[in-house]
Amino acid sequence: MSSSSSSSKVTLKSCYSVRPMEPTWYGRLPLSEWDQIGNITHVSTIYFYRPPQKWLTSPNKIATTLKDSLSKVLVPFYPLAGRLQWKESGRFDVECNSLGAQFIEAESSLTLSELGDFSPSCEYYPYLIPHIDYTRPIEDIPLVIVQLTNFKCGGASISLLISHAVADGPSALHFTSEWARLARGEPVRTMPYFDINVLSSRSNVNVNEWEFNEPPLLLGNSNNVEERKKKTTVAMLKVSKTQVEKLRKTANESWEKPSNGRGYTRYETLTGHVWRSASKARGHANDQQTSLGVCVDWRNRVEPNLPKGYFGNGTLDVVATSLAGDLISKPLGYASSRIREAIEKVNDEYVRMGIEYFKKQEDLTKFQDLHAKMGSDDKGPFYGNPNLGVVSWLTLPIYGLDFGWGKEVYMGPGTHDSDGDSLLLPSYDDDGSLLVAICLQEVHMDAFKRHFYQDIV
Template sequence: MDTSLVFTVRRREPELIAPAKPTPREVKLLSDIDDQDGLRFQIPVIQIYRHDPSMAGKDPVEVIRKALARTLVFYYPFAGRLREGRDRKLMVDCTGELGVLFIEADADVTLKHFGDALQPPFPCWEELLYDVPGSQGVLNTPLLLIQVTRLKCGGFILTLRLNHTMSDAAGLVQFMSALGEIARGRHEPSVPPVWRRELLNARDPPRVTCTHREYEQVPDTKGTIIPLDDMAHRSFFFGPSEVSAIRRLIPRADQCSSSNFEVLTACLWRCRTIALQPDKDEEVRILCIVNARAKFDPPLPSGYYGNAFAFPAAVTTAGKLCENPLGYAVELVRKAKADVTEEYMHSVANLMVAKGRPHFTVVRSYVVSDVTRAGFGNVEFGWGKAVYGGPAKGGVGAIPGVASFYIPFKNAKGEEGLVIPVCLPSEAMERFQKELNSVLNNHIVQPSIIVSSL
């Protein structure tokens, strides 16, 4: 992606879009999974659409603005505001007249100017999603901010920022799909939204039944939380040849039983740890985001749009991770993922209430989230599927170096694979890229890593 691209965006004043019809005035409690400290931030998403001749005369801004008001009739909690009660309990004050923030904009570029590799980091991001002053907070601010930017070629970019306590990726895509259906002429969403946040509430009294090393309070004694200055953002492409090269580094018996996610995650965790150079005896963590919807019996309702995932942690020392064969890390990742059950989710909810809704461990942690099945790219507003849909950048809230997303991607050769944004201090990024190249070069003469950087 051409990150040197500079363009100008002209924006109208932000406006509040309220539901098109009266909606219930009520207070709705979030679940005890939703309101944990580690989800109290905004998720940025970007959806890029080409010009479609069949939509001549249709204005994407107008189509989406009208559809948004109609969609909020069904998803009216998004038009409310978060309040905090006793013991940091979050709830939505459903005041339908407030609404979500919406920005109409025009950019003086075409989609071609962005180049072939549409992937994070995106140039002029602050232009594509205007940070409306006073809107960044978690409490008493709009829960959704949407900007629709027309491009000179007739395409458009929809950017969105969601308060993460309201929904996870699956829940957000459910809302966006409903918005797309209504934009294309449906009168109501094909999947009715389900609130039911009490399904993920703690017992009374709370009882923690599982081990949750992802919430351990670890002192940052050696200053190893990643510094926020001089950060490098790059994206790496992993197609079939890159994945098979990494797979060859684990025992043949494990190759059959290990998923691509487990193998890739183990490799990235190891390369990243080597790049950050912690002391050998320091503990390092990988936190794998696991969608737990299907782990429940019966499963959570299909229209449930709250947060329904866990961050199970694998923990080892930097020395063991970097000096052992890759299969060691793969096994740790596999075991962590397998920890997530219905009881595990209830245990997390109970821990939140018992321990004051703690943040997940950030010190020497790496969070990975696979959004390949979330369906961002399938969201349609009438102009076809997105040419890119999904997270706008790596990172978690104000901690840019901690998380990576696995995003479905097709490279210039037409190969389907994943693009994975990584954010590290500049010197560590050079070491990370060198380490990753050495892994891939064992089996590939010229690794097809697409790199984009800021």
């Protein structure tokens, strides 16, 4: 089916600005250094629902519930109703101006069963998730964009786009869970905390010890312009509980024990396996340098811990590195040990050193991924071939978002189209199995799947 006929199955009906229900604070809210580097575009998730018949007595009931409760939740979460504003040298603030979130209503002539397993490779996804044009001025782009799509069968999807510049995964989930609570008529459970002064840097940290290395290039290449252009595809791979346990056993028995005696985690094991499989599938030479971006939540790794409800980015990326030849020839535990080593660097001193390091940078542009989305060929870090980034949602409360008509039947990442982007999710059935959502160049995907499953056996 061509994309034009896919788009004709989804019709946009209306678009509103949803503003906070009551007056909120106006002014410029400063953002931390961690908010202004790495991924500063929007992160998308999508939820599919089969509401009970009583919810469908009035076709507008779902939309009205969502808009009213969104207007309420934007009172305590008022920065999300604002807009980013550039300052000098690639830095920005949030202008808290109550311009509101964008709410789009759409209708589909499809039924939910026609979407199959709801995987992100589904041809209809691009029409269920709003597209953002990042060449527009940043102050014109809402920080929260919602699309409600009603299906012919009475089902619905809600796609959510939240700017990573104001919220990482834990903060975005904090917002959505409070929004759902208000929709169900319950009060806010945890108020958001916006004061970035809890992150005061320390004058005595030595920023010279902080490292920021550009991800390595493919051997023989002087830039990654060509790699960035290659066509990508997405796969969702399921790993059963037995397979996860088998991988952990292999990792823990095949390499010396981690320094603190704690065995390798599900994340360290499965991510090591993804990294090795990708190097094999991409046909890397033995002396090819490859790096793996790991996102670490440091809320409880600083002294004192961040306050409950801290809203913003309490995560940072660290990088594990290896030669492809070592990854492939050494056992799985070696890859896991490289990942463990990167994660263990993140402590109070490391986080504060990073704050000082980025404060001293004249321009933050080269640390931001926005520029790739604006069509720039070579700005911002690139974690495609020969590199990867693996983000864990394994411990996040991603399932069970109930706005009053029951929990979703499926939740997953929205668009996911950059080479090397991957995500680990717990299985929806809560049976101990895990899902790997991975985007690779089309030419590498079949080989990746083959190595991924063969090597578990």
